[in-house]
Amino acid sequence: MSHHKTEVRDLYYVYPDGHKAINGITFKIHHGESVGIIGANGAGKSTLLMLLMGVLFPCQGEVLVGEVPVTKKTVPVVRQRMGMVFQDPDDQLFMTTVYDDVAFGPRNYKLEETEVERRVHEALEMVGILHLKDRAPFKLSGGEKRAAAIASVLSMKPDILLMDEPTSALDPKSRRRLMKLLDGFEHTKIITSHDLDMVFELCTRTIVIKNGQIAADGPTKELLADAELMDDCGLEMPLALQGCPVCGRKNG
Amino acid sequence: MSNIMNSIFDIRLLDDLARKETIVHRIHPLVKFLTTFIYLIVVVSFGKYEISGLLPLLIFPVLIMTLAELPLRPILKRMLIAAPFVVGIGIMNPIFDHQAVSIGGLSVSRGWITFLSITLKSVLTVSAALLLIATTGMDKLGSALRMLKIPRLFVLQLLLTYRYISVLMEEVSRVLRAYAMRSPQQKGVHWSVWGSLAGQLLIRTFERAQRVYLAMRLRGFTGEYNTGGYPGIAARDIAYMAGWTVFFVIARIYNIPMLIGSLFTGVIL
Numbered sequence: 001m002s003h004h005k006t007e008v009r010d011l012y013y014v015y016p017d018g019h020k021a022i023n024g025i026t027f028k029i030h031h032g033e034s035v036g037i038i039g040a041n042g043a044g045k046s047t048l049l050m051l052l053m054g055v056l057f058p059c060q061g062e063v064l065v066g067e068v069p070v071t072k073k074t075v076p077v078v079r080q081r082m083g084m085v086f087q088d089p090d091d092q093l094f095m096t097t098v099y100d101d102v103a104f105g106p107r108n109y110k111l112e113e114t115e116v117e118r119r120v121h122e123a124l125e126m127v128g129i130l131h132l133k134d135r136a137p138f139k140l141s142g143g144e145k146r147a148a149a150i151a152s153v154l155s156m157k158p159d160i161l162l163m164d165e166p167t168s169a170l171d172p173k174s175r176r177r178l179m180k181l182l183d184g185f186e187h188t189k190i191i192t193s194h195d196l197d198m199v200f201e202l203c204t205r206t207i208v209i210k211n212g213q214i215a216a217d218g219p220t221k222e223l224l225a226d227a228e229l230m231d232d233c234g235l236e237m238p239l240a241l242q243g244c245p246v247c248g249r250k251n252g
Numbered sequence: 253m254s255n256i257m258n259s260i261f262d263i264r265l266l267d268d269l270a271r272k273e274t275i276v277h278r279i280h281p282l283v284k285f286l287t288t289f290i291y292l293i294v295v296v297s298f299g300k301y302e303i304s305g306l307l308p309l310l311i312f313p314v315l316i317m318t319l320a321e322l323p324l325r326p327i328l329k330r331m332l333i334a335a336p337f338v339v340g341i342g343i344m345n346p347i348f349d350h351q352a353v354s355i356g357g358l359s360v361s362r363g364w365i366t367f368l369s370i371t372l373k374s375v376l377t378v379s380a381a382l383l384l385i386a387t388t389g390m391d392k393l394g395s396a397l398r399m400l401k402i403p404r405l406f407v408l409q410l411l412l413t414y415r416y417i418s419v420l421m422e423e424v425s426r427v428l429r430a431y432a433m434r435s436p437q438q439k440g441v442h443w444s445v446w447g448s449l450a451g452q453l454l455i456r457t458f459e460r461a462q463r464v465y466l467a468m469r470l471r472g473f474t475g476e477y478n479t480g481g482y483p484g485i486a487a488r489d490i491a492y493m494a495g496w497t498v499f500f501v502i503a504r505i506y507n508i509p510m511l512i513g514s515l516f517t518g519v520i521l
Contacts, residue, residue: 053470076472084470090419091463096391096411108472136267138418156471 004031004159010061021047023212034189036199039209040234045192083153084162089145093137098148105156123155143174160188167195196238208233270389276320281388281396283489287496288384294500295376300366308508313379320387334378342370390414
């Protein structure tokens, strides 16, 4: 299934105010991979996501989704393949009911109303909130909102899921539930987060970004356990890998 | 502060009511919208000295509220929001319009009659509008407006405003709370920071709008607002609208309380 691969070639991006956000990034993500993109605040994670989704266009280099380069012309096709879940679900749930929100994407792609309904049900069932379909988004709890936001993207049947801080502002139980849910998806997953424990559990591969460049790219288990690398990039090892705060013993 | 949080709760309540399943709720949204519209026009068309002729029209909100099983208190509370405006408009009438009229031997200034008439009209119109929302819901109202070929942009604007007003109010309450916590001696917000507070909110609103628009574009939004199909208008819906319209027209042409009164006294005018 090589046509689902996402490739970034020698990417540069400079904001209009002169801030160099991305300074030559190259990587390739294959079908079904689950990749964590981590880095300190301002390292360039959000800019990278925007470049992948075709919201921003690179000053140099290119982004390829499947074999298609992301340009102004190909953006509609690319966005159908990639679903992005925003950090704040309130930004993503703008319709008056959960159902309409999840149906928003499919309706924009001019699908038959019966097909729209089928997809909405499927997506809501996948995230386990079918019973909330007639509720207003602002009445949902944080975890339910997040699930609805994910469903609103799933209904477009994307191959690749992009997620910006999926576990932020969730209580521990909701976070755990969400992680279980994400773990069950077969999509290619690209997750940016500061929740390194979540990245450690969910992502097999991690890309560490520092000052708009790739500081490291490799298996999560190795990179996140590298205390020196983490410290150098403004991060630290996942709590699960750090010493026990009570007895001081190291895990594993 | 608590006022703002309360009104957020208030907004949600109307939505809750709109999700009930009663005879009134099941009527087609377009039909309900048009019926309310006709009702408003009829109410407003009464002359400024008219009171008795308006009274039969009270049946409309009362009947809808009963059939839709809506609670009286929250609806009344919301009607009070419009009260200051109505009083503001009507209160000068008793002062300027001194001419006395005698009603049943009682001498009343015409100003008071117009004031009463304005108040009554406002009660009727505001309650009708609230009941429309409480029995239909904003989303269905939006699709009703689209069926009437109201430009997509206006409907979109209305629905998005309705959706995000609670988010905005939450943001306002956060800013105010942060302000109040660091200025314990003050009542309200000092005028010197009004500018920066308002500016702060404006910028946040812009940023939010940008993110929302982005979220829409990422899901294929191109300006077309698709809300899906809605079942057609049934015979029941037409009967609902026709019935009310006939009643409104009769109430407009004949002064029903007067007719009933004359029936009893045996004098037909």
